[in-house]
Amino acid sequence: MSVVAAALAPVHQHYLVQARQMQALSFVAHIPLVAFAISFPAMVLFVEWLYLRTGDPLYGTLARRWTRVVAALFAVGVITGTLLSFEMGLLWPNFTATFGSVFGLGFAIEGFSFFMEAIFIGIYVYGWDRLSPRAHLASGIPIVITGFTGSLMVISVNAWMNHPGGFHLRAGKVVDVHPLSALFGNTYLWHELVHMYIAGYIVSGFVVAAIYAFARLRGRWGRYERTAIAIPLTIAALAAPVQVLVGDWAGREVATHQPIKLAAIEGLTKTTRGAPEHLLGWYTEGQVRYGIEIPHGLSLLAFHSWNAKVQGLDTVPPSQRPPVNIVRISFQTMVGIGTLLALLGLGYLFVRIRRKRLPESVWFYRAVVVAGPLSVVALIAGWVTTEVGRQPWVVYRVMPTADAVTGASGIPVGYATLAVVYLLLACGVAWVLRRLSRAPLDIAPDEHGV
Amino acid sequence: MLKALPLVFCLAGLALYTVLAGADFGAGFWQLLAGRGSHAERVREQAHHSMAPVWEANHVWLIFVITVFWTAYPEAFGSIASTLSVPLFIAAVGIILRGATYALRSGTQNRRELESIDTLFAIASLLTPFALGAAVGGIASERVPVGNAAGDMFSSWLNPTSILVGVLAVATSAYLAAVYLAADAARLGEPELERAFRARALASGLVTGAIALGGLAVLHSDAHSLYHELVTGDAVSTLIVSILAGGATLALVFARSFEAARYSAALAVAAIVAGWALARWPTLLPGLMVQQAAAPHDTLVALVVAVLAGGAILFPSLALLFRLTLTGRFDHVGEGATRVTGQVLSASMPKLPYRAALACLIAGVGLLNVAEAGWAHALGVVSLFGFIVIGFLALVPGAFSREEAMTPPRADEPHGPT
Known part of the structure; x- marks a missing residue:
């Protein structure tokens, strides 16, 4: 496909790879916070609701302590998200200049969603003991709703980048623009949205559970810890197997709409009927080496059919193929971890339902401690699969990433600065979460609010 | 304009x-x-x-x-x-x-x-x-x-x-x-x-x-x-x-x-x-x-x-x-700081929610993973969300009422025995 004209004249950017890495770093820092923002407030509200129903001060304490975590992580999410919106112009001015009128609406609506989220987080966090219990609980509901609408809007833009529509290009200008059908009439939106929304619950569920599992391994196992682990772990345990089913759906959508991405996920060079799937291994010289072959595996997974034809990488020129090993390894990381998390979840549900108690094995809690960070890794690996798998296009088969990049110099300086700032930020977040978790457990209403 | x-x-x-x-x-x-x-x-x-x-x-x-x-x-x-x-x-x-x-x-x-x-x-x-x-x-x-x-x-x-x-x-x-x-x-x-x-x-x-x-x-x-x-x-x-x-x-x-x-x-x-x-x-x-x-x-x-x-x-x-x-x-802490009083939740673990959750799961698999139509996928997603929500509500309150309701709240003792 020939290079299309863009709104601003494309320039040669020597540091294109660094610009992409800087963008990737910004996403990697932001995405786990998004996962928390869309799911954790719902858990806090559930605990507060239990508190109002039972009057048991333990729930009150738990909800208050979790509220502080919500407040701290939301603040960090606000700033890492702000950087992403800046980078739309700082790194990819030609993408925004050419297509802002097509996808921009999604972000404008997301702006309002974010606004409501920020307002009600302020009210909820500072409203403990200042508002009536019912009003306080109600003030948390918009946070849960805007967590969903926010991800709907942002993912509608990502889905459009992967499966663009709702416009035509004429001499570098978009014409016949229909932003609503571009963003929300896109069949590619729904599996991405559901996949990410469930991932949010899996990540915050396993990460929070991991903290209390760690406490148990250290010998702290009071009623507080048992309550605090049961809620996130139950959600994660139910969501993780469902994610496997949703992932199957997502895979078939990718197979239909982005065959080259699918070919990169498997490392399939030639178009094949009854294509096999390889576990592990390394893609080199047009084939996967050292992998475990599952005959007909790819056809079955991608099309639910024994002999389905799967399009190979060689149907497009090499310059239009994504970097196969990055996409392949990310995908296998996501699927591998996702499968293990689903098994762990099923194990938990089995014990919980059949024995009517929490698991007692030390190994179970060790596994949960590991599952927390692994779930974050799977989340990031999933986004790497879809975003690197979209390359070399920023708008799939319409605009190459190389045409979108800024002509400004100094990308390496910005990249290095951001890396240092985010390293400090990560240390700061770890420090503050540790401090919050070590604050003495106090059942009486907290006089300080936050 | x-x-x-x-x-x-x-x-x-x-x-x-x-x-x-x-x-x-x-x-x-x-x-x-x-x-x-x-x-x-x-x-x-x-x-x-x-x-x-x-x-x-x-x-x-x-x-x-x-x-x-x-x-x-x-x-x-x-x-x-x-x-x-x-x-x-x-x-x-x-x-x-x-x-x-x-x-x-x-x-x-x-x-x-x-x-x-x-x-x-x-x-x-x-x-x-x-x-x-x-x-x-x-x-x-x-x-x-x-x-x-x-x-x-x-x-x-x-x-x-x-x-x-x-x-x-x-x-x-x-x-x-x-x-x-x-x-x-x-x-x-x-x-x-x-x-x-x-x-x-x-x-x-x-x-x-x-x-x-x-x-x-x-x-x-x-x-x-x-x-x-x-x-x-x-x-x-x-x-x-x-x-x-x-x-x-x-x-x-x-x-x-x-x-x-x-x-x-x-x-x-x-x-x-x-x-x-x-x-x-x-x-x-x-x-x-x-x-x-x-x-x-x-x-x-x-x-x-x-x-x-x-x-x-x-x-x-x-x-x-x-x-x-x-x-x-x-x-300042206002009038909202009243202590909340409620009732301990029911201690029973009813069977019905489990069956409902399981039904949602099976329906979800059929609609999302077997069927091909877009409307079926939408219903499948709803069913799977139903599975998570019903399953959660069935499992979680029971966790505390069944195991814990008999014990008075002793959260001042976080380092309690296993």
Whole structure:
């Protein structure tokens, strides 16, 4: 496909790879916070609701302590998200200049969603003991709703980048623009949205559970810890197997709409009927080496059919193929971890339902401690699969990433600065979460609010 | 008209961002100048507590301006962001550091930690408005041409007009913050803090006014066409409004009418933003008129509808937040702090929810993973969500009632036996 004209004249950017890495770093820092923002407030509200129903001060304490975590992580999410919106112009001015009128609406609506989220987080966090219990609980509901609408809007833009529509290009200008059908009439939106929304619950569920599992391994196992682990772990345990089913759906959508991405996920060079799937291994010289072959595996997974034809990488020129090993390894990381998390979840549900108690094995809690960070890794690996798998296009088969990049110099300086700032930020977040978790457990209403 | 409306939204958002978030930044300025000792500590605490509940909401005005602008005037946005990438990146780093200190402050345990975090906060609070102001100065003095990084990377924002606007942004922030903090101190009944912030408001108000008037001389030599429009064109009325409102604010602060001073100070700043827009109208960037730069019709209609509908939800919510903050509901523990009493949940674990959850799961697999039609997938997703929600409600309350209801709450004993 020939290079299309863009709104601003494309320039040669020597540091294109660094610009992409800087963008990737910004996403990697932001995405786990998004996962928390869309799911954790719902858990806090559930605990507060239990508190109002039972009057048991333990729930009150738990909800208050979790509220502080919500407040701290939301603040960090606000700033890492702000950087992403800046980078739309700082790194990819030609993408925004050419297509802002097509996808921009999604972000404008997301702006309002974010606004409501920020307002009600302020009210909820500072409203403990200042508002009536019912009003306080109600003030948390918009946070849960805007967590969903926010991800709907942002993912509608990502889905459009992967499966663009709702416009035509004429001499570098978009014409016949229909932003609503571009963003929300896109069949590619729904599996991405559901996949990410469930991932949010899996990540915050396993990460929070991991903290209390760690406490148990250290010998702290009071009623507080048992309550605090049961809620996130139950959600994660139910969501993780469902994610496997949703992932199957997502895979078939990718197979239909982005065959080259699918070919990169498997490392399939030639178009094949009854294509096999390889576990592990390394893609080199047009084939996967050292992998475990599952005959007909790819056809079955991608099309639910024994002999389905799967399009190979060689149907497009090499310059239009994504970097196969990055996409392949990310995908296998996501699927591998996702499968293990689903098994762990099923194990938990089995014990919980059949024995009517929490698991007692030390190994179970060790596994949960590991599952927390692994779930974050799977989340990031999933986004790497879809975003690197979209390359070399920023708008799939319409605009190459190389045409979108800024002509400004100094990308390496910005990249290095951001890396240092985010390293400090990560240390700061770890420090503050540790401090919050070590604050003495106090059942009486907290006089300080936050 | 339709093509200009999003620009009006952006400018209104920019004015609100300057007035509301500007005060947050200014609070950092006063923290930096507070010095040491117990009085200084109270100044810093007050500066933090007034802003903590509202800073995130105030910050979102910037996101609003950016997203509306790139949707409505994408080409202008790409040109501005690429040429002014340095000051915008500095502003972004400042925003990151500032927001991080809000998150980190909740973990501090002693004065030393608090002081170092407040210092970082204060430095970032100076950096961000200066960098954003310098970027605005570059646009106002016509140093941002249309194109991908077509302007100079440094002189576009390191020039007399940019430095003037940057310094003015810092001074305005400090001034607004002092007025707001004096009002808060008066509400809290803290006469000593009120005196302290009143003095700061008067001093910074005079300095800001002097910079703004002296800045006209800078514009005269560096951005003559802007100067010419400001003093002779339609914009002259906004200049007069700004001067009058600024003067009125000083008088109100002097007379201790802080609440009224909040609004007149905000008016003085908003008038400057309006003046800039009127002086430049209808040019967005050199050679690019608002009419040419605007997005296609459908996008503008959808955007305007979204902004109006969003505003209809947003403004009542913002009013609620500010009412709670400004009436002092967040200052002290109020009547809401009553102990909650409820009943222990039912101890039984009914069978029915399990069966319902299982039914949802099976239906979900059939509809999502076996069926092919889009409607089936939608129903399948709903079924799977049903599985998670019903399963959760069936499992979780039981966890506590069954195992725990018999034991009285003993959460004062977190290190209990296994």
